[in-house]
Amino acid sequence: MSDTKATGPQTTDAPTPDDGPHSAASLRGTDETDARGGLVTADGKSLKSSLNRALRMQKMRALMLIAPLLVFVLVTFIAPIASMLFRSVENEIVANTLPLTTERLQDWDGTTGDIPDEGVFQGLFFDLFLAAEAKEHTKLGTRLNYEQTGVSSLFRQSGRRLDDMGEVYQDPLEDLDEAWEEGATWYELMSGTGAKDTALVANQRQRYNLLTSSSDSGDIGFAPSSAISEMLPLTARAYTAFATFTVYADEDVVAEEDPWEAVYAALALDLMTPGTAEKVAAYSGPRADLLQAAAGLDFPPADFTAGFADIDEDWAAHETWQTIQTYSPKYTNGYFLNSVDLKKTADGFEARPENERIYITLFQRTMFMSMVITCSCILLAYPVAWILANLPARTANLLMILVLLPFWTSLLVRTSAWKVMLQQQGVINDVLVWLGLVADDARLVMINNQLGTIIAMTHILLPFMILPMYSVMQTINPSYLRAAKSLGATNWTAFWRVYFPQSVPGIGAGSILVFILSIGYYITPEIVGGTKGVFISNRIAYHISSSLNWGLAAALGTILFAVVLILYWAYDKIVGIDNVKLG
Amino acid sequence: MKLNKILLASSALTVAGGLAFAASHAEMADSMTLVSWGGAYQSSQVKAYSEPYMEMHPEVSVSWDESSNEAVAKLRAMNEAGNVTWDLVDVVASDAIRLCDEGLAMEIDPDEDLAAAPDGTSAEDDFGDLLVSDCFIPQIVYSTTFGYRTDMVPEGVEPPSDICSVFDLETYPGKRSLEKRPINNMEWALLCDGVAKDDVYDVLETDEGQQQALDKLATIKDDVVWWSAGADTPQLLADGEVFMGSTYNGRLFSVIEEQDQPVAMMWDAQVFDLDGWIIPAGLPEDRLARVKDFLKFATDTQRLADQAKYISYGPARASSAPLVGKHAELGIEMGPHMPTDPANATNTFLYNYEWWADYRDDIDAKFQAWLAQ
Numbered sequence: 001m002s003d004t005k006a007t008g009p010q011t012t013d014a015p016t017p018d019d020g021p022h023s024a025a026s027l028r029g030t031d032e033t034d035a036r037g038g039l040v041t042a043d044g045k046s047l048k049s050s051l052n053r054a055l056r057m058q059k060m061r062a063l064m065l066i067a068p069l070l071v072f073v074l075v076t077f078i079a080p081i082a083s084m085l086f087r088s089v090e091n092e093i094v095a096n097t098l099p100l101t102t103e104r105l106q107d108w109d110g111t112t113g114d115i116p117d118e119g120v121f122q123g124l125f126f127d128l129f130l131a132a133e134a135k136e137h138t139k140l141g142t143r144l145n146y147e148q149t150g151v152s153s154l155f156r157q158s159g160r161r162l163d164d165m166g167e168v169y170q171d172p173l174e175d176l177d178e179a180w181e182e183g184a185t186w187y188e189l190m191s192g193t194g195a196k197d198t199a200l201v202a203n204q205r206q207r208y209n210l211l212t213s214s215s216d217s218g219d220i221g222f223a224p225s226s227a228i229s230e231m232l233p234l235t236a237r238a239y240t241a242f243a244t245f246t247v248y249a250d251e252d253v254v255a256e257e258d259p260w261e262a263v264y265a266a267l268a269l270d271l272m273t274p275g276t277a278e279k280v281a282a283y284s285g286p287r288a289d290l291l292q293a294a295a296g297l298d299f300p301p302a303d304f305t306a307g308f309a310d311i312d313e314d315w316a317a318h319e320t321w322q323t324i325q326t327y328s329p330k331y332t333n334g335y336f337l338n339s340v341d342l343k344k345t346a347d348g349f350e351a352r353p354e355n356e357r358i359y360i361t362l363f364q365r366t367m368f369m370s371m372v373i374t375c376s377c378i379l380l381a382y383p384v385a386w387i388l389a390n391l392p393a394r395t396a397n398l399l400m401i402l403v404l405l406p407f408w409t410s411l412l413v414r415t416s417a418w419k420v421m422l423q424q425q426g427v428i429n430d431v432l433v434w435l436g437l438v439a440d441d442a443r444l445v446m447i448n449n450q451l452g453t454i455i456a457m458t459h460i461l462l463p464f465m466i467l468p469m470y471s472v473m474q475t476i477n478p479s480y481l482r483a484a485k486s487l488g489a490t491n492w493t494a495f496w497r498v499y500f501p502q503s504v505p506g507i508g509a510g511s512i513l514v515f516i517l518s519i520g521y522y523i524t525p526e527i528v529g530g531t532k533g534v535f536i537s538n539r540i541a542y543h544i545s546s547s548l549n550w551g552l553a554a555a556l557g558t559i560l561f562a563v564v565l566i567l568y569w570a571y572d573k574i575v576g577i578d579n580v581k582l583g
Numbered sequence: 584m585k586l587n588k589i590l591l592a593s594s595a596l597t598v599a600g601g602l603a604f605a606a607s608h609a610e611m612a613d614s615m616t617l618v619s620w621g622g623a624y625q626s627s628q629v630k631a632y633s634e635p636y637m638e639m640h641p642e643v644s645v646s647w648d649e650s651s652n653e654a655v656a657k658l659r660a661m662n663e664a665g666n667v668t669w670d671l672v673d674v675v676a677s678d679a680i681r682l683c684d685e686g687l688a689m690e691i692d693p694d695e696d697l698a699a700a701p702d703g704t705s706a707e708d709d710f711g712d713l714l715v716s717d718c719f720i721p722q723i724v725y726s727t728t729f730g731y732r733t734d735m736v737p738e739g740v741e742p743p744s745d746i747c748s749v750f751d752l753e754t755y756p757g758k759r760s761l762e763k764r765p766i767n768n769m770e771w772a773l774l775c776d777g778v779a780k781d782d783v784y785d786v787l788e789t790d791e792g793q794q795q796a797l798d799k800l801a802t803i804k805d806d807v808v809w810w811s812a813g814a815d816t817p818q819l820l821a822d823g824e825v826f827m828g829s830t831y832n833g834r835l836f837s838v839i840e841e842q843d844q845p846v847a848m849m850w851d852a853q854v855f856d857l858d859g860w861i862i863p864a865g866l867p868e869d870r871l872a873r874v875k876d877f878l879k880f881a882t883d884t885q886r887l888a889d890q891a892k893y894i895s896y897g898p899a900r901a902s903s904a905p906l907v908g909k910h911a912e913l914g915i916e917m918g919p920h921m922p923t924d925p926a927n928a929t930n931t932f933l934y935n936y937e938w939w940a941d942y943r944d945d946i947d948a949k950f951q952a953w954l955a956q
Contacts (some may be wrong), residue, residue: 108884135686136686138683138684138686139683139684139685139686141684142681142684144686145940145941145944146944149941149942149944149945150941152684152940152941153937153940153942154939155939156684156937355794355949355953356948356949356952357950357952358948358951358952358955361952361955362955423822423824424824425822425823425824426822448808448809526811530808530809531809531954531955532955534955539951544656545652545653545655545656546655546656547943547944547947548655548656548659548681548685549944
């Protein structure tokens with residue numbers, strides 16, 4: 001209240017300190033002024049805040065009244081749409097499944113034509129091993145197969161053969177000492193003594209949760225000792241990953257389970273790292289003897305690059321790695337580029353080959369055909385609405401039932417009926433042949449093309465045009481027409497200059513309804529559209545239910561949504577949304 | 584669209600039997616939701632599998648959901664929402680492979696989860712090569728093949744018996760109906776463009792090979808009606824809209840034998856495909872126990888053979904083949920109508936699942952772009 005005087009929001013009706021507390025108090029009875037001159041209520045609070053509170057209460061009450069509907073709309077409409085649209089940019093699966101690989105790939109220069117170095121392949125081995133155990137690698141294969149043909153089976157096959165790559169290191173260790181076969185040996189060795197590396201456990205837990213989209217947080221009953229973790233970093237990480245998975249996914253006890261081949265491979269890699277042998281020699285924790293013996297082993301050289309190339313030559317292909325690198329980030333514009341016939345590349349984007357371009361054509365066709373359908377609806381609906389509006393109420397109601405009848409019939413039935421009508425051996429062609437208008441061997445093709453879609457959809461959407469037109473025309477006063485004619489206008493002038501302008505709001509409302517509905521139609525075009533009469537929505541439906549490329553479907557849907565909003569905005573600018581009337 | 588048919592057993596026996604059973608199978612859920620394709624196929628499953636099962640287990644109620652054609656998308660959505668309401672889902676093999684890849688279907692152990700053949704052959708050997716995925720339990724072998732109108736064959740010309748007559752507009756003028764997807768059509772086109780059967784997929788892997796197939800299809804493009812639902816071709820044939828068309832062999836059987844239309848089969852280069860069950864991943868234990876119990880029963884040798892009484896699809900077990908008898912209503916021998924019958928299977932293809940899993944997205948984009956031209 002202190003700045004009331006300065007900003008003066010209440011100056012018009014609230015008393016200022018100049019007209020004095022007396023008048024205010026006498027006028028309002030119970031009101032009093034506070035120390036700084038503002039009005040207060042009986043309970044000592046300032047009038048302004050009381051008023052605000054009362055208003056707020058009122059708004060809250062109004063909000064409470066609409067709350068059920070609001071929550072319903074938010075939960076069942078806005079939220080699903082928003083989450084679906086979000087899929088058009090979301091791409092976390094690559095980084096979540098291959099965290100090490102994508103991190104190391106960042107430094108790889110994909111433009112040189114070389115494949116990445118050994119470190120990336122090593123990361124890939126450990127990433128893929130865990131992913132294959134969790135059966136998540138095939139999901140990533142499916143995801144990347146949308147971008148590059150063949151990745152799907154590349155991941156599926158590689159997942160099966162990773163064990164072989166690890167066994168190369170497992171066998172020498174187990175030949176050396178049978179103790180290496182025991183889960184308990186490993187558990188004792190890795191647990192060690194002294195301080196524990198809990199950071200690594202937390203890190204692997206987070207990785208597991210990201211990989212499997214779960215939220216496990218319980219204790220896994222294992223943590224590597226800091227000494228081990230520092231001396232054998234790869235082994236500690238691989239064993240912790242194994243321990244995390246054993247506890248969370250298999251619900252087993254770590255010490256009782258034999259580690260994965262990947263853990264043996266990690267140990268071999270650690271022992272081959274220069275400098276580790278000395279550290280191992282100096283180590284004195286549990287099972288140090290085993291470790292020291294293993295350090296003297298002669299492991300086969302680490303060559304994961306060759307190992308992966310052996311599984312499938314596509315791993316040695318530059319293109320595979322470029323795809324993985326291009327789609328490493330957690331968010332991608334790749335789906336949007338795909339939906340306008342472009343292709344994401346390492347440095348920007350390029351046009352798709354001519355024989356794969358389809359979406360721009362479909363968008364254009366959807367727009368064009370929706371306009372044609374809207375126009376034919378206007379042409380057909382206008383006379384019908386005019387007759388309905390000018391007939392006596394009883395007859396009009398009867399005719400109205402005919403307009404509404406299609407609403408009560410299943411969409412599929414109506415569309416299939418058109419099939420019976422329009423096909424070459426159908427009713428219309430039969431009648432034309434019988435009348436001799438068309439030769440029997442030259443029957444008209446009216447279905448499985450654009451004409452079929454236009455006819456069927458015009459029929460199906462016609463009520464959406466007639467109804468708003470009818471309700472607007474009903475309100476047009478017939479005496480205007482009579483006045484125009486009495487002033488000497490011809491029938492046409494009276495209609496065109498007097499009646500038609502008044503019916504425009506009905507046309508506007510009907511057109512918006514029909515156009516927006518037809519843009520999103522897919523059942524009717526699918527049944528009667530053949531190949532040239534299908535819409536973009538048919539491709540969206542295909543990607544949702546058949547190819548499962550939901551990201552692309554979401555991107556296409558987002559674009560369609562944006563186009564509708566832009567057209568609506570343009571309509572508002574040109575015709576004015578105030579000119580739209582539903583009655 | 585979703586039509587749930589709840590089948591409930593009744594009578595006093597229910598109570599008695601139910602109580603006795605509840606004691607021994609306390610851990611099993613007493614209701615199941617099975618998902619299938621609807622129509623004649625689903626009713627053959629009801630008659631061959633679920634009705635006999637419910638007679639043995641009167642306390643169990645089975646409801647059917649006709650959602651198989653969108654099962655993959657729906658299962659994925661259910662899984663994301665964390666609420667899988669289906670217990671057993673009937674899907675084609677390629678969908679089963681994808682569901683398995685996505686972790687949406689449970690892996691099964693054939694020898695443990697499925698019944699052995701009466702002669703003691705293990706389930707794994709009995710199903711043999713048809714176990715194309717770790718999650719998939721095949722029920723039937725069906726084929727996508729051609730049927731043609733016998734009354735539209737031009738005079739003085741042999742009825743078509745060769746796949747390439749589809750591409751021969753001169754000898755066999757008239758419209759054809761083909762499925763609105765590249766699978767099968769690309770293979771047939773290459774076969775009739777001089778590519779040897781064994782080389783088809785090698786050729787199709789290259790851009791030139793794909794173009795070659797599309798070019799071959801282009802020669803008949805103006806005379807093709809493209810279908811997307813299995814019922815389309817039977818309707819088009821029955822109305823005389825097309826001369827020949829591809830569809831599932833069971834649909835043609837019903838046009839020919841049940842509806843008595845002047846249509847005949849052309850088995851040449853039929854493409855075998857499989858249909859079977861998957862168990863959704865992550866079922867609670869009691870529901871899983873019930874489903875496994877049902878599955879063991881419903882995929883045994885006799886049950887698979889029984890299904891062939893109602894529909895002309897071949898049982899997936901080798902041991903079921905000799906048990907296939909007559910149609911339950913028409914009384915005709917079903918053997919000669921099976922796609923696997925030696926007389927029909929002289930020249931066949933087996934849907935190459937792995938190959939199409941890789942190339943599907945790429946070729947489909949090209950195919951759709953070609954269609955839209």
